Amino acid sequence: MQLEKILTLSKELLKPADILIMISAGLLSIWLYSFFWFDNNQQGKADTLLVQFAENLPQEYPLNQARLIKIQGHIGPSLIEIKQGKARFIHSACRNKFCVFHGWLSVSGDTSACLPNRISITLKGTRNQYDAIAGGQ
Amino acid sequence: MKQQFTTTHQDHRVALLAALAISIHIIESAFPSPLPGIKPGLANVITLFTFIMYGWRTALQVSLLRVVISSLVLGTFLSPTFLLSLSGALLSLSSLILVQFLFRLLPISPPGAIGYAVVAAISHMSGQFFIAWYFFIPHPGLFKLLPIFITFAVILGIVSGIITQLIIKTIKSETT
Structure with a gap:
């Protein structure tokens, strides 16, 4: 019913x-x-690598040309490789090598860091790089 | 000089419906929302009802009056909340008009209140979402929330559509 x-x-x-x-x-x-x-592909392609050591300003490298970056960190040198729009740590002076095992960074916003050496690398796209703004564009 | 101020039947109708919508809007805003950004949107029932019974011109008047006056009462006039509310209301009404026009071209009978309500809820939600994204939080991570918002919009749209349909049915059976 x-x-x-x-x-x-x-x-x-x-x-x-x-x-x-x-x-x-x-x-x-x-x-x-x-x-x-x-x-994951819609996350925006990255085109720049930011390398930061301690409180220094991050240095920018374009992702479209392969290169090896050697940077002196807090406890020793770190070696960062850029290849085919991706980036990775290939060597660092730290003990655990978490940064090296993290592997390739390929998507904008990906970050890898070597904390003992106080070095971090972040991929960035030219667009959508702000996380919040006050006021319109 | 004495001016004669006359009101038409249409003015009374708009005033009555707008007053209803404003009351519902204000009562609803007193209840806390379970999730930020998700509200039942019961005031949209009145807009929908107006749209189906009296056409889009009346619905536009009612919904603009609702947005402006309830924001004045709640103290959010010209604030971000007001902007979100206004954009949602305008976009949902314009997509209602669009859907009505589309179903005139198609060989199917036009949708009832539930179909219109789902369309209104989705467009209301996405209008607010894009305004929020464009002006307030322009971060790509915000889009992870969009599917959840749209899911809730569909569910709440169906609920408000059923309510609208029942109201229309009751009013039609009482007038005839």
Whole structure:
């Protein structure tokens, strides 16, 4: 009895166009989940590497030309490699080598750091580099 | 010089509906939201009802009056909240008009309140989201929240659509 009532009510409520809109809304949200949560490539390509030692200003290197950067850190030298739009530590004077095991950085915002040596590297894109602003553009 | 000030039936209708929408908006803003950015948006029920029963011109009047007056009452006039509210209201109404126009071209009968409500909720949410992203927090990480917001918009849109449909049904059965 109750079920029949609900069924007739839902027939009155729902037109084919409503169902069409609801299905497309569901598909839209599923697509949004897949696009923003499970796709890493949309994170914006990086084109610059920032290398920072201690409190010094970060130095910028373009990612499109391969090079080896040797930088003197707090306890010894670190060697950073840039190749094919990616960057990594290949050697550092520290003991645990977490920075080296971290491997390649390829996406804008990726960061690797050698804390004992007080050196950090971060990839950056030219756009979307601010994290918050006050006022419009 | 004495001026005659006359009001039409349409003015009364707009005033009544706007007053309803403003009251709902203000009562709703007194309740804390479970998640920041997500509100049931029950004031949109009135906008939807107006849109379906009296057309988009009346709905535009009602929803602009609702946004401006309730922001004056709540003390958020010309603040970021006001900007978000205004952009959401305008975008949701314009997408309602767009959907109505599209279904005139298609060989399907136009949607009922639920379809319109889902469209309004999604466009309201995305309008606010893009304004928030463009002016206040222009960080790509904000987009991780968009799917959650849109999911809630769909669910709450369906709920407010059902409410609107029931209101329309009741009013139609009472007037005939």
